[in-house]
Amino acid sequence: MSRYFLTLSIFMLSVFISLSSQAQEKTFQLKGVITDSLTQKPGEYFTVALKKDxxxxxxxxxDEQGRFSFSAVKEGKYTLILGSIGYQSKQISVKIANDIDLGKVSMKPQGNDLNEVAITASKPIIKQEPDRIVYDTQADPESKVLSVLDMMRKVPLLSVDADDNVKLKGTGNYRILINGKPSGVLTRDPKEFLRSMPANGVQKIEVITTPPSKYESEGLSGIINIITSKKVGNGYNGNVNARMQEPFSPGLNANLTLKQGNFxxxxxxxxxxxxxDGVKVIDIRNSRNVLPESKLYSLGFQKTDNFWAxxxxxxxxxxxSLNLITAEINPYGGYNQQDxxxxYDITxxxxxxxxxxxxxxxxxWRGTDYTLNYQRGFKxxxxxxxxxxYKFFDNEEPQLNDVSFFNPVNYTSPLQNYRQNNNSKSREQTAQLDYINPFKIVTVEAGVKAILRSGEGDFQSLRFDDAANDYLxxxxxxxxxxxxxxxxxxxNTYxxxxxxWTFKAGARLEATYVTGLFESTNSTVKSEYFNLIPSISFNRTLKNSQSVSVGFTQRIxxxxxxxxxxxxxxxxxGFIYVGNPNLEAVLSNNFELTYSNFKKGSLNISLTYNFANNTQQRVFQFIEAENVxxxxxxxxxKDKLLGxxxxxxxxxxxxxxxxxxxxxxxxWIxxxxxxxxxxxSGVTGYANFNTSYKFEKTWKATMSANYGAPSVMLQGQSNDYYYLGFGGSKDIIKDKLTFSASVANPFQKFRAYRSYTEGPNFTQERIRENYFRRIFCSLNWKFGKLEGSIKKSERSISNDDTKKSSN
Incomplete structure (x- = not known):
């Protein structure tokens, strides 16, 4: 497969390089000076984009004097887009037929957020809003080569540990959405999907720390929202991305957008x-305060084969102009095979x-999401x-375990081969009505929602019987x-x-009814609870592009x-993992204070405090009689976090x-x-460094490094971790074909992820040596041309109210 990909890449490169040579055309210069319309001071560090079609x-x-210039601009009609946080954006139409000096371009300050403008900057854009931080991935050169999982290492408040688990403010208690909606492919193990998702198809990543009341109240630390949708217009365009990673991980993604009239x-x-293959796995368990003492040590090597589509x-x-219908269907499937x-050495x-x-x-895993939206506008x-x-979600996740033993030496306990089958299914229907009405200075939002979920687990254990020579x-x-x-x-939100000033306040009232049934024993588990969830946030715009935000919300x-x-x-x-049908919902209280400064570049500083009682904890218990x-x-x-x-x-x-x-x-836990x-209790956190340089002739280079402190758990902790990456990209055909490559952790092939756990009668450690060195390369081809824009529904279903899997 790798040879085929390399041959195909070389062929494509040869073809497109030969097509990219063009005759030299006469070019011109466009320049100007940005000033503040009130103070007449120079506009420092404004983003200025030159757009055609x-x-x-x-x-x-x-620069510091507000000056900007574009060189080597071909003759034609263009749009100049100027923007900066704290100022109203501006668009200027220019016709280039000679050198043009626009002179002073006056920019008007504004008290609220910058209007959205399609500007792709030469630096990552980080925008602070009253209730969230927004990271513009398209402004980051590494988005052309990295996966979304690796891109999340660079997003404020997010980190990725050595086992590729995403953390928000150092914890895993959050919800992750795509375009404001849950996705079935993210329900079981989101890191597998995020690892395969190319970042060049993502517009921005939102970290919502004080989710407004329109969102479900789930996610103790907040919400991660990945935005992929693009504005498009009459005609068509598309994107094809082929990539290869070592260890073996080929991938292919494609996107096609069409528009004709109202469709x-x-x-x-x-x-x-x-x-x-060859991933080392070590399990160590020692009893303590127990006689006789027992020890378990195992050393093994694992092969993993993942496929997803x-x-x-x-x-x-x-x-x-006032009525819009949208529909969406998203099938997915895949498997994870671990051999x-x-x-085992037992004492x-x-x-x-x-x-x-x-x-x-x-x-x-396999399933399909269906969504239908109707939007009514007003004149x-x-x-x-x-x-x-309306949304319908259907999902199935069968699991098969097959365990066999051989070569016992001085081991007297019976070793019985066994198999386990667990076919887990879930269905979900959601109906939602949303209303928004902006008055002069107040915007009112309100809505109602119903979610009907059903899940089923049919699990069977089969033991090998020597007499029957079969599994029973x-x-x-x-x-x-x-x-x-x-x-x-x-x-209801206002x-x-x-x-x-920007003030946002609202509340959400939720009623939950849960029924669990064990068919084999004809026993039931029932619970019901009501929650009134408030959400409040303030944003104060200060002088010199500064702002302060304060927020409080409860999360469930x-x-x-x-x-x-x-x-x-x-x-x-030696280990048994079992669910608990008696689990209850958890309520968390979250406070956040944020300072932002976008005068020169951007600076965001935030303080967080949250606490929760009755939290869901993963508990390890050593059963001495069974030695498991x-x-x-x-x-x-009872959890508390100050960060x-x-x-x-x-x-x-x-x-x-x-x-x-x-x-x-x-x-504190x-x-x-x-x-x-x-x-x-203990300190957790991370540190991240990134730098990028844009050379002449469409070359870009990047370097990134990060460090993560150990995770703190009720009964133990993990080890610390680090990451180092180098990358670059080259536009072979400008804005059409891009070749990208990068290497992560080039100086070390494997790195151990250690998880240490202890209890009154045991200590336990699992060590897994994951592949650390990774080499990427990809080709990205854009085609087609669009004008105008497709309308999308402003509101859609976003079920973000359940805990993601702890497996």
Whole structure:
């Protein structure tokens, strides 16, 4: 496969390089000086973009004197776009037939947020809003080569640990959305999808720290929203991205957008493979305060084979200027196959024994999302809207564990081969009505919503019987579990915008009804609860492009079907992972204070404090009589977090950009385990450095590095981690064909991820040596031309109210 990809890449490069040579044309210069309309002071570090048709051709940053210039501009009609945080954006039409000096260009300050303008800057754009931080990935040169997962290492408040788990403010308690909506492909293991998703198809990443009331109240730390949609117009355009990564991970993504009159369509799809072999896995467990003492040590090597594919289509039809219908369908599927061979050494007092084990675990996922939106506009104002949305989600996730033992040495306990099947299914229907009406200084939003969920887990355990020479059903470890969760909500939000103030306040009332049924034992679990969730945020615009934001909100965490399903996962001998159908929802209180300065580059500093009781904690218990560790989730925790975050982005020159970011948290956790109080606390956080340089002739180079402190858990912690990357890109055909390459962690092939856990009667450590060095290359081809724009529904369904999987 790699040889085929290399041959294809060389062929494509040869063809397009030969096509890219063009005759020299006469070019001209366009320049000007930006000034503040009130103070008449120079406009420092404004973003100025030169646009032709629907494409931004060049971007520059004004200097300390407000001066900007474009050289080598061909004859023709262009649009000049100027913008900066704290100022109203401006567009100027220019016709180039000779050198042009625009003289002074006056920019008017504004008290509220900058109007959205399609500017692709030569530096990452970080925008602070009252309730969120927005990272413009298209402004980052590395977006052409990195995956979304790697791009998240650079986003303020986000970090990615050594096992590729995304953290928001140092924790994993958040919700992740795509275009404001949940996606079935992200429900089980989001890092697999994010690792395969190219960042060049993402417009921006929003980190919503104080989610407004229109969002479901789930996600204790906040919401991560990945925006991929683009404005398009009459005609068509498309994008094809082919990539290869070492270790073996080829991928292909394509996107096609069409528009004709009132009808528009966006079709997209992607597929990828992630295959690694020889990953070392070590398990160590020692008993303590127990006689006789027992020890477990295992060493193994794992082969992992991942495959995923997704696709979809968005259709849009404008009935007239006030009525819009949109529909979307998103099928997806894939599998994760893990084959592990291990050697176990067991000590129990003076007895010592060993055996070998082979295990195969296969996770599969498949499903489809369907969404339908109807939007009604009003003649009085453009933003006055009424939207009705319906969403249907169908998902299936079968899991198969196959474990066999051989070569026992001095091991007297019976070793019985076994298999486990768990077919987990879920369905979800959502109906939602949203209304928004902007008055002179106040915007009113309101809505109602109903979510009807059903989940089922059919799990079976089969043990090998020597007499029957076959696998027989173990009825004690088999069951059918179903779970229904119905949620009804209503919300109301008010946004008040004045000259220098933005005030946003609202509340959401939610009622939740849960019923769980064990068919084999005919037993049920029922619960119902009501929550009134407030959300308040202020933003004050200061002089010199500064602002201060303050926010408070409560967030709720409902357990997902994976945590509720009591399936006893025994894919690791000596360990049993089991869900808890009695889990309850958790309520968290979050406070945030943020200072922003966009005078020269950007500076964001924030302080965070949150606390929650009855939090869901993953608990490890060593069962001495069975010599196994039982892992489950319980509502036993009391969590507190005090944290700070800083992000600094500075254009050293118009071509050279530097950014630094960091997060420092202190976490307190406590909970009762087997009648004894367990406590843990410590410092977590990360530091990140990025720099990029844009050379002449469309070359770009980047370097990034980050460090992450250990994660703090109730019964232990992980080790620290670091990341180092170098990359570059070259436009072979400007704005059409781009070749990109990068290398991550070139000086070390493997790196160990360590997770340490302890209890009153045991200590435990798992060490996994993941592939650390990665080499990327990709080709990205854009084609077609569009004019005008497709309308998209301003409101759509966003079910962000369940906890993501803890597996």
């Amino acid at each position: 629907s494409t931004v051709l060049k971007t520059v940053i004004s 528009g369509a966006n079709l997209y799809g992607g597929t990828g493979v992630w295959r690694v 997704w696709g979809g289509g968005e259709l849009s039809y404008e009935i007239d 592990l061979g291990q050697r 129990n007092g003076s007895d010592m024994g060993s055996y070998n084990m082979n295990s195969g675990t296969r996770y599969e 009085d104002k453009k933003e006055h809207l009424l939207t009705f949305s 059903l173990d009825t004690k470890q088999s069951n059918v579990y179903s779970n229904d969760q119905n949620i009804y909500g209503v919300y 946004t008040l915008k004045m000259k220098d 965490q409902r357990p997902g079907i994976w945590d509720l399903n009591p399936f006893p996962d025994e894919s690791r001998p 560790t039982r892992v489950t989730s319980l509502n036993i925790g 700070s975050n800083i992000n600094f982005n500075y254009p050293i020159t118009p071509k050279w950009n530097l950014s630094l970011s960091g997060n420092l948290n202190y976490i 406590e909970g009762m385990i087997d009648g004894k109080l367990a406590k843990n």
